[in-house]
Amino acid sequence: QVQFVESGGGLVQPGGSLRLSCTTSARMGHNLAWYRQTPGKRREWVATIGVFGVTEYADSVKGRFTASRDNANNIMYLQMNNLEPDDTAVYYCNAQEPFDSWGQGTQVTVSS
Numbered sequence: 678q679v680q681f682v683e684s685g686g687g688l689v690q691p692g693g694s695l696r697l698s699c700t701t702s703a704r705m706g707h708n709l710a711w712y713r714q715t716p717g718k719r720r721e722w723v724a725t726i727g728v729f730g731v732t733e734y735a736d737s738v739k740g741r742f743t744a745s746r747d748n749a750n751n752i753m754y755l756q757m758n759n760l761e762p763d764d765t766a767v768y769y770c771n772a773q774e775p776f777d778s779w780g781q782g783t784q785v786t787v788s789s
Contacts, residue, residue: 684700703776742758755768
């Protein structure tokens with residue numbers, strides 16, 4: 678079973694930054710993605726990073742978030758800058774076409 682482990686979340690003030698990490702047992706031949714979810718809402722896509730590093734972002738985070746990956750170590754990152762209260766959510770990583778297994782996610786709270 679493919680595993681995903683997210684880390685790096687926390688409490689940050691508006692305008693602050695966080696860097697999330699995702700360690701996965703998925704083969705690095707997959708396009709990987711970040712997702713987020715708030716209580717009562719469906720999980721939403723945030724960003725995708727392809728095998729060779731090509732990225733796509735949701736309009737809500739474009740220009741503020743940057744995804745990257747280290748294929749040699751099976752790690753993916755999400756650098757989040759200029760955070761806004763609406764970015765508050767549990768963040769998850771998975772493949773662009775998600776596997777059935779999800780990690781526990783990492784909580785990001787943006788609040789003053």
